[in-house]
Amino acid sequence: MNNSFILRGGIAFSEDKNRITTYYRGYIVCVDGICMGAFPSLPDEYKDLPLYDYGERLIIPGMTDLHVHAPQYTFRGIGMDEELLEWLSTYTFPEEAKYADMEYARRAYKYFTEDLRRCFSTRAVVFGTLHTDATLELMDQLDKTGLITYVGKVNMDRNGGENLQEESAEASLEATKEWLERCKGRYVNTYPILTPRFIPSCSDELMMSIGVLSRENGLRIQSHLSENLSEIAWVKELVPESTSYANAYEIFDTMGTPDCPTIMAHCVHSDEEEMSILKKHGAYIAHCADSNMNLTSGIAPIRKFMDAGINIGLGTDVAAGSSMNMVKTMLITLQASKMYYRLVDQNVKPLTFEEVFYLATEGGGSYFGKIGSFKPGFDFDAVVVDDSKMYSMRDMSIRERVERMCYNDADAIIKDKFVKGRKVYTRIE
Ligand code: GUN
Ligand code: FE
Numbered sequence: 001m002n003n004s005f006i007l008r009g010g011i012a013f014s015e016d017k018n019r020i021t022t023y024y025r026g027y028i029v030c031v032d033g034i035c036m037g038a039f040p041s042l043p044d045e046y047k048d049l050p051l052y053d054y055g056e057r058l059i060i061p062g063m064t065d066l067h068v069h070a071p072q073y074t075f076r077g078i079g080m081d082e083e084l085l086e087w088l089s090t091y092t093f094p095e096e097a098k099y100a101d102m103e104y105a106r107r108a109y110k111y112f113t114e115d116l117r118r119c120f121s122t123r124a125v126v127f128g129t130l131h132t133d134a135t136l137e138l139m140d141q142l143d144k145t146g147l148i149t150y151v152g153k154v155n156m157d158r159n160g161g162e163n164l165q166e167e168s169a170e171a172s173l174e175a176t177k178e179w180l181e182r183c184k185g186r187y188v189n190t191y192p193i194l195t196p197r198f199i200p201s202c203s204d205e206l207m208m209s210i211g212v213l214s215r216e217n218g219l220r221i222q223s224h225l226s227e228n229l230s231e232i233a234w235v236k237e238l239v240p241e242s243t244s245y246a247n248a249y250e251i252f253d254t255m256g257t258p259d260c261p262t263i264m265a266h267c268v269h270s271d272e273e274e275m276s277i278l279k280k281h282g283a284y285i286a287h288c289a290d291s292n293m294n295l296t297s298g299i300a301p302i303r304k305f306m307d308a309g310i311n312i313g314l315g316t317d318v319a320a321g322s323s324m325n326m327v328k329t330m331l332i333t334l335q336a337s338k339m340y341y342r343l344v345d346q347n348v349k350p351l352t353f354e355e356v357f358y359l360a361t362e363g364g365g366s367y368f369g370k371i372g373s374f375k376p377g378f379d380f381d382a383v384v385v386d387d388s389k390m391y392s393m394r395d396m397s398i399r400e401r402v403e404r405m406c407y408n409d410a411d412a413i414i415k416d417k418f419v420k421g422r423k424v425y426t427r428i429e
Helices: 070-075 084-100 102-118 132-145 169-183 204-217 229-238 245-251 272-281 289-294 302-307 326-344 353-365 398-407
Strands: 005-016 019-031 034-039 051-061 063-069 121-127 148-152 190-192 222-225 263-266 284-287 311-314 382-386 413-419 422-426
Touching: 005 353, 005 382, 005 398, 019 353, 019 398, 051 353, 051 398, 051 413, 063 070, 063 263, 063 284, 063 311, 063 326, 063 353, 070 084, 070 102, 070 121, 084 102, 084 229, 102 132, 102 413, 102 422, 121 413, 132 148, 132 169, 132 190, 169 190, 169 204, 222 245, 229 245, 245 272, 272 302, 284 302, 284 353, 289 326, 302 311, 302 326, 311 326, 311 353, 326 353, 326 398, 353 398
Parallel strands: 005 051, 063 121, 121 148, 148 190, 222 263, 263 284, 284 311
Antiparallel strands: 005 019, 019 034, 051 382, 382 413, 413 422
16 A cells, blocks of 8 residues: 555544544545545545545544553553552552563563554653663664654652662763664654653752753653642642642743643643643643543543643553553543533533544644644544444444444454554454
8 A cells, every 4th residue: 555545434533622524435535644635525636546445444533642651551450559659659660660671671562562553543652761771672663663652761860769760860861861862863753752750750950951951952841740639749848939730840941832842641630820831831731531540640620621722632641541542541531521520510511522532633643743633634644443343223323433432442443553644553354
């Protein structure tokens, strides 16, 4: 298959955050990896392109996982009995320490990479560990998949315990610079992203130097913000002059700019002040509903963030989230927003299916550019889904089938996946 072609099937994509456009047996046109649009009947100008007819299958935009920890993949779904800080010290840090061993890293990252290749995501923003060699191994593996990712070598120079802590701010900065040097010219699909784990893991000096590195080199940053109440109280002690956790990142100049946006995972407990800081900097919130349930962190008021015009995408946050299935993440996002409305604040309406589909596709995709829709000019990222195992007693609309897929993800089989018009995965029957 070359990079210009037509796909035919049951097409669904976000027109905007409140509307999903669908075509039964419609067409989407890819020219040189770019989407020319979706059509109910094929425009004459494209009739000479090769056509691949997927029949009754669904074709939806590729999804973006805006926050996932690759080294946590192999222990997902266990040890879910603690809240954040205990979960990190009991399960997570001891596991991440193992990535000093390259043999271990190579094996474990193969499992992660293979799952990412097979799931609904065509793009992802990924945490590695603090280890340079293991993070390069992860990037090498991801680059070969054709998926487009940002990957970070983690910075942590305090509170990691004996086995998961860099010696000093200076050592962490030097290791980061060396990692960036080794990334240069090495990848087609993989970009480095600065990754100070969160403020409790990074001294003031380290945070400051990451802010400078970001600014001087136009490098983006990802981190965690206001996930858990004990974490927030700890940050207030660590940075007493800050007016909020978000302000602490601002003090260190790590909140980014609209042209070089920072991703902040969680924001479960972000108030008006944090919202205005996120908005001012053009930062992205990676909403991780599954993780926030599992670690009893709380429910992020995503409706409020959307109304405020803050950039938002969805993250699986494996291993605090138990799976890399973005469709499952969509469902938990919907359920969480319904419980927020019912139990927390009846002025904050639940998210609609349209909104959550938008967040999973174009919302998070916009971090990468024009990604996550079949509107003209978008990169051609697409997932072909076979939902024929979801037996029904009547014909369903494409919109109903996409919603049903979200609520019954186990019966939605991914057939093919395309990134920028290149097929990156095909299911062997
Ligand atoms: N905050 C700092 N590190 C982590 C992590 O690995 N997972 C989650 N969920 N929150 C964090
Ligand atoms: Fe996380």
